[in-house]
Amino acid sequence: MTGSRVRAAKGQGGLLRDQLLDIADHLLEDGGEDALTIRAVATSAGVTPPAVYLHFASKRELVHATCLRVWSSLFTELEAVSRGISDPVTALYETCVAYIAFGLRYPSHYRLVMDGEATEASRQNADACFRYFRDKVAACLDAGLPVESRTETARLLCAGVHGAVSLLIHQGRDAWPSDTADYAMRAASAAVHGALLTASHVSRPSMSAVMPSS
Structure with missing residues (x-):
């Protein structure tokens, strides 16, 4: 044009x-x-x-304005997938799936905002994401889950979903799994289970803990 x-x-x-x-x-x-x-x-x-x-x-201002405009749609998507779900753990899981899918859909935008040179706008956005997930964890606590610290649990959760996105967007697409939707669901499940299982105490993983009982 x-x-x-x-x-x-x-x-x-x-x-x-x-x-x-x-x-x-x-x-x-x-x-x-x-x-x-x-x-x-x-x-x-x-x-x-x-x-x-x-x-x-500057170019920097243009880059971040472009990224943050796309990023602003994230919270709308997260609310859309969890709206109407009464089970807070399921709502948390669907939120995590949507977050990972968003990052994989906009890899360049995600990388620049979350892993690029920080600006005040980027810091504010990262903080907003963290507070959003912490509120979702708080809903699980209100429902009776033994969560000792909403902040620590949200931190572990964010590490899981951010890691799931970052692992792929720093590689060539030829290294991505063939089914990214399935990847997003599995990674979200691992993040939610891992964060909530350690929300009340830390236990050392062992074979007996993961092997099905006979």
């Missing part, structure tokens, strides 16, 4: 900003961070680089 662009009408600068973010999103998804440059966005939008700088002071 190149060529001349009609100047935005007065008061419609937000329309161009959204257009630039749409273009940046596609560049990031298709080519990763290296493909997302001010010049590439300007060329695709049919404007000059200074027109992009009117909305984003």
Whole structure:
């Protein structure tokens, strides 16, 4: 999409900003961070680089605005999958599945926000994710599960789901499992079971603990 662009009408600068973010999103998804440059966005939008700088002071600001716009949809997705589920553990599990699936759907965005150079916006977003999972753990506690510390349990849970995403997005897609939906469900199950089983005490794993009784 190149060529001349009609100047935005007065008061419609937000329309161009959204257009630039749409273009940046596609560049990031298709080519990763290296493909997302001010010049590439300007060329695709049919404007000059200074027109992009009117909305984003630097490439870093553009990258994070692009990532965080996509990321803002995460909480909507998490609420959608857990809404109406009365069992808090099942709701927690479905939330974890959705979180892992989101990270695998937007690997470049996820990597830049969670593992890239930190900005205040990224820190706030990571904190919001942690508090969201801690609230889900609190619901399990309210339902009678023996959770000694909501914070520690949420920390273990976040380690599990974040690790499940990070393990794959730092590899080439040819190394990913063929069924990522099944992977997300298994990883979420492991994260929830592991966090909740150690929520009240820490026990050393052994063969007797994992072998089925005869």
